[in-house]
Amino acid sequence: MTMAPYDVLGLGCVAIDDLVYLADFPAPDTKMPIERHERQCGGLTATALVAAARLGARCVFAGVLGDDELSRFVRRRFEEEGIDTTLVRHRPEARPVHSTILVDQAHHTRTILYDLEGAFGAEPDWPDEDVIRRARVVFVDHFGTEGMIRAARIARAANIPVVADLERDDDPRFAELLALVDHLIVSQDFAARLAGQSHPAAAAEALWIPGRQAVVVTCGAEGGWYVAEASAGRGGRARRYAAFPVTAVDTTGCGDVFHGAYASALARGLGLAERLAFASAAAAIKATRHGGQAGIPTRRAVEEFLAAHSVVPHSS
Numbered sequence: 001m002t003m004a005p006y007d008v009l010g011l012g013c014v015a016i017d018d019l020v021y022l023a024d025f026p027a028p029d030t031k032m033p034i035e036r037h038e039r040q041c042g043g044l045t046a047t048a049l050v051a052a053a054r055l056g057a058r059c060v061f062a063g064v065l066g067d068d069e070l071s072r073f074v075r076r077r078f079e080e081e082g083i084d085t086t087l088v089r090h091r092p093e094a095r096p097v098h099s100t101i102l103v104d105q106a107h108h109t110r111t112i113l114y115d116l117e118g119a120f121g122a123e124p125d126w127p128d129e130d131v132i133r134r135a136r137v138v139f140v141d142h143f144g145t146e147g148m149i150r151a152a153r154i155a156r157a158a159n160i161p162v163v164a165d166l167e168r169d170d171d172p173r174f175a176e177l178l179a180l181v182d183h184l185i186v187s188q189d190f191a192a193r194l195a196g197q198s199h200p201a202a203a204a205e206a207l208w209i210p211g212r213q214a215v216v217v218t219c220g221a222e223g224g225w226y227v228a229e230a231s232a233g234r235g236g237r238a239r240r241y242a243a244f245p246v247t248a249v250d251t252t253g254c255g256d257v258f259h260g261a262y263a264s265a266l267a268r269g270l271g272l273a274e275r276l277a278f279a280s281a282a283a284a285i286k287a288t289r290h291g292g293q294a295g296i297p298t299r300r301a302v303e304e305f306l307a308a309h310s311v312v313p314h315s316s
């Protein structure tokens with residue numbers, strides 16, 4: 001039986017986030033009570049997949065998990081969100097990235113402390129090529145660069161868009177992966193590092209290459225800048241997109257939610273302006289809610305939010 005296509009295929013980073021809510025960030029050599037503690041599934045690809053799934057996309061995770069409690073927690077959470085886990089590769093020694101996140105409730109910021117021991121990224125021979133070719137969007141991050149390069153090459157050869165959530169460039173083959181991404185969405189700080197340009201507009205323009213569909217540099221509450229294929233033909237000038245004004249209570253995972261919402265909108269055929277509005281709205285709503293994945297909105301919530309702001313997405 002031929003398997004139906006997936007909207008979004010992800011095979012990268014999964015994490016367990018232990019969120020510790022504090023009244024304020026502690027000063028050195030002091031004690032402070034924990035106001036609340038939660039355990040959630042997190043990680044670049046994992047959070048993007050949960051966001052895409054909650055926003056209506058059919059998603060599959062084809063990464064690596066183990067036998068430990070943290071891996072079992074991830075599987076349960078994926079299944080609860082309707083994410084297909086039948087393509088997960090099992091390795092007994094594997095476990096998710098384990099992070100402790102200190103949430104400063106007074107200043108609405110968070111500090112992430114992470115442990116990479118036992119963490120696996122994309123496998124260099126997994127999943128099968130036909131699985132990749134059945135996806136409408138392939139989502140990559142920087143965990144398991146060799147496997148990500150393989151998946152991106154297969155996707156590009158089949159004219160399947162590759163969306164990336166990248167935060168590190170220390171792998172020797174990072175540049176090879178970067179060149180295969182046709183929807184590059186990076187934070188302002190990482191864009192400046194990659195491009196050697198401090199202004200996000202200049203960084204977006206510097207990161208444009210022929211064949212790339214879009215470069216988006218996100219700037220949080222300031223919105224962001226983008227260069228699209230059409231604008232690149234007119235000299236590659238970056239354009240600004242606005243963020244939606246909200247009162248943030250927890251910014252954990254907002255960037256990953258933006259990526260997942262963008263990927264889901266791309267799979268639905270929305271144009272670039274509509275994808276950016278949809279992703280910005282999803283991230284804005286998330287910022288008003290506690291928790292990385294717990295605060296991700298549904299598609300209905302995002303569409304109602306956009307309608308309230310007189311933005312109506314439509315297919316390209």
